Amino acid sequence: MRFALLGSGSEGNALLVETAEVRLLVDCGFGLAETEARLARLGVALEQIDAILVTHEHGDHSGGVARAAAKSGAAIYLTHGTLASLPGRATATAQTHVIDSHAPFALRDLWVKPFPVPHDAREPVQFVFEAANGRLGLLTDVGALTPHIEAMLSGCNAIVLECNHDVDLLRDGPYPASLKARVAGRTGHLDNAAAAALLQRIDSSRLRCLVAAHLSTTNNRPALARQALASALKCAPEWIAVADQNQGLGWRDAG
Template sequence: MRFACLGSGSEGNALLVESGKTRLLLDCGFNLRETTARLARLGRSPSDLSAILVSHEHGDHVGGVPRLAAKFGLPVWLSHGTHLQLAAIGQMPEQFHLFDTHHPFAVGDLWIQPFPVPHDAREPTQFVFSDGAYRLGVLTDLGRSTRHIETMLDRVDALVLECNHDVELLAAGPYPPTLKRRVAGDYGHLSNAAAAALLAKLDTRRLKHIIAAHLSRTNNRPGLARQALAQVLACEQDWIAIADQDTGLDWRQLL
């Protein structure tokens, strides 16, 4: 199993996970042209994809999904709540499958364990992917951790973890008070400190890759995110990778 990121942040998100003949795109917040260009950087094209998996209905995660799915005949997997929200605004793809946020399911060679997260969406979900030997946890777009989340992510081999903002930068930054409260609230986004606190509760002995994701351009810095996570893991800061908004993240292999 291997994974790569097309881009991560408020301007668009997409993560590519591969195992065997299965190539699954988690979210797509980029237009078709941009998605195609970003896949090409990873040696892939939209026609290589097996399916699209959607975490929630916010535009930076789902904005590019309907057109990508329609043009390339891709099935889309999503929660019941996300389906209802997209249907209400006329953005539901033609081919779709619904999943229960507490029940695992398979897409080709990938086994997927969804789990609910607190975020200001209809039924937001995050995931653990497995090929039977290794587990990749993905956790972004949530305002706080829960015991269930921590149970799902315990002993993963790789983790993509939201480090959206630095608390002090957000407080002193240009966002209006209402937006600051949303970002920092229980249904907003994880700060560096909150991500580090979550990480400290996990059994990380199997961890081979950790990627800080969904960093705010305005309210965070890569060095601050690296520092927070490296302190928990007692590792060099350079070992913490960053999923960048513009350049994404190159392939990471689980062996």
């Protein structure tokens, strides 16, 4: 199993996961031409995508899903709450599959394990992916950690982990007070220190790849995210990858 990111941040998100038998996107927050251009950078055509999983209805995750699915013929997987919250229920077609936020399901040789997260959306989930040769965890758009989240991410070989903001940069930054409260709240976004605390609480003994993701361009810096995660894992900051809004992240092995 390997993975890559088309882009990561509040302007658009998409994670590409590939095994021997299946190729899927988690979220698609980019327009059609942009999605195709970003896939091409990774050597993939949109028509090669078998499925699109949607974590929640926010536009930076769902904005491009309907068009990408229509053009590629990919099946869409999302919770009932996410489906009900999408504008115009644009994705409620024959290729739409409603998932239970606690029920694992198989896509050919890949196990998909959803889990619910606290975030200001109707029924948001994140995912762990298990293939014969690895376990990949995804956690972004999460305002607070729960024991269930920690259990799901324990033992992963690779994790894509939200480092949305640095608490000091957010506090002293230009956002209006209401937006600061939303971002920092229990249903907002994970800050660098909280992401680092998660790593200290889970079993990270098999972790071979860690990607900091969903960084705010206003309220964070890649060096601060790297520093926080590296001190939790006692590794060199350079070992930690950072997913970029424009460049995404090239292929990495998840096993």
